Amino acid sequence: MGKSCCEFCVNYVYNDELEFYECLVNLDEDETYKFITKSVSECPYYKYYDEYKIVRKQM
Numbered sequence: 001m002g003k004s005c006c007e008f009c010v011n012y013v014y015n016d017e018l019e020f021y022e023c024l025v026n027l028d029e030d031e032t033y034k035f036i037t038k039s040v041s042e043c044p045y046y047k048y049y050d051e052y053k054i055v056r057k058q059m
Contacts, residue, residue, distance in 0.1 A: 005046075006021075006023065006043075008048055008049055009023075009043070009045075009046050009047060009048070009049060010047045010048070010049040011023050011024045011025050011045060011046075011047065012024075012049075025045045
């Protein structure tokens with residue numbers, strides 16, 4: 001799983017009002033262009049969402 005897999009990123013959330021998923025990171029114009037044209041292989045803001053992280057700390 002690469003750092004461009006948005007489905008597993010903590011910044012990729014569901015917007016209830018608009019009824020679709022969106023990225024919470026506010027990209028500037030250059031970053032957006034690079035990401036859309038796939039000229040970058042990995043998202044620099046990717047952070048894996050681990051829903052069990054807190055549970056493991058409590059054990």
